Amino acid sequence: MKFLDEYRDHCAVQRMAQAIRACNKRPWTLMEVCGGQTHTIVKTGLQELLPEGITLVHGPGCPVCVTPVEMIDRAVAIAKRPEVILCSFGDMLRVPGSTHSLLDAKALGGDVRIVYSPLDALQLARSNPTREVVFFAVGFETTAPANAMAVWEAKREKVANFSMLVSHVLVPPAMEAILSSPHCRVQAFLAAGHVCMVMGFEEYLPISQKYHVPIVVTGFEPLDLLEGVHMAVAQLESGRAEVENQYARAVRRSGNRSAQERISQVFEVTKRAWRGIGEIPSSGLRLRQAYRPFDAEVRFPVDVGRVEESSECIAGLVLQGQRKPYECPAFGTRCTPDSPLGAPMVSSEGACAAYFHFGRGKEDGVSIVSIATASH
């Protein structure tokens, strides 16, 4: 496919890896923020193409992974109501809550459905006027325009049986939380390209300056990721700390203005708890007062107590780049995708699941680089 295959070209990828080796003098630790980037890196074995001193650690950019257990419990409780059709993206269904996942709720008789788009959930509400359709809206800034549009449309068309359980999170506050931790290992970021496609990258300028850290807005294909690494390493080697844009074919400095306008019409910034990390101020979105009638938390009040996480799971440390998945004693034994202790083992974008599926363990030396050769 155009604008995909050429960025997976084996020769171009090898050439970019060579350019990184040529400019690299000292060891550096870089974090790719987005789970989609983690998936590509682990799947294609990009780490093995890098000089030994360059370490990629994996960031918190997996919405499914950071959705708090309490929110999943809330979704499960709502899904069990007989009048409700609960919809979400497929990844959400298998994430363990404190006792059940949404898939368990479905097995117990709940009407739980997977949708591709929040507009599909809205369509379900239109065609099932006697049922209550609840969309479990998780995601980062990339998904916010779609979810905002669904609520905006519901209000405009007066689709009264539609509501949204919102667990939206924002990337820049999480990057700041990681940088301000005393255990922070991250010396440069590959910022999440599609988040920036919506929001632009101006809000990263003060973060880069304050923490003196290079931030390179980066795409998702192997060549994008290696060019992002090259740009970040070049900055680190020369002592610069700037915001640069590797993904200029999709990302403009101020992002997508009309999408931002719709987001701010519908949502406002609020504090959010991140699973495994804790509460981060101003790190999420909730519905504005005018859209509160479409808030499933208001429509279906549920009493969920505080929940203790599995004490064995180190997901929080993995999500902050402080540990690799294989450093967890439960990895691949007591925690597998079929029987996960933590969310990063569930989502295809979770670092633990990626390491499990693509066989990246501690003893993994030179592994097979499975980058597809492009067909031009």
Place this chain on the structure above:
Amino acid sequence: MCLAVPGKIVTIVEESNLGLRRGKVDFGGIRKEVCLDYTPEAGLGDYVLVHVGFALATVDEQEALHVFEALRQLDQLEELGEATT
């Protein structure tokens, strides 16, 4: 979850009564209906990046070539280096 896939716009429907701009986008042979409301600048034949049914950016075809130009320059620098040694 932040996956966005590039596809080519093959039809556009302006639904004035609904206020939403929609179209069909071709992803290597698979066509899907996509909301084009956030990319008012995108026309027929343009490539857009689509996430959960919404086009969120038009692909800048000039910028898309940039990395290959950078690789060519690296090759030329290397050849120059080899020629002078």
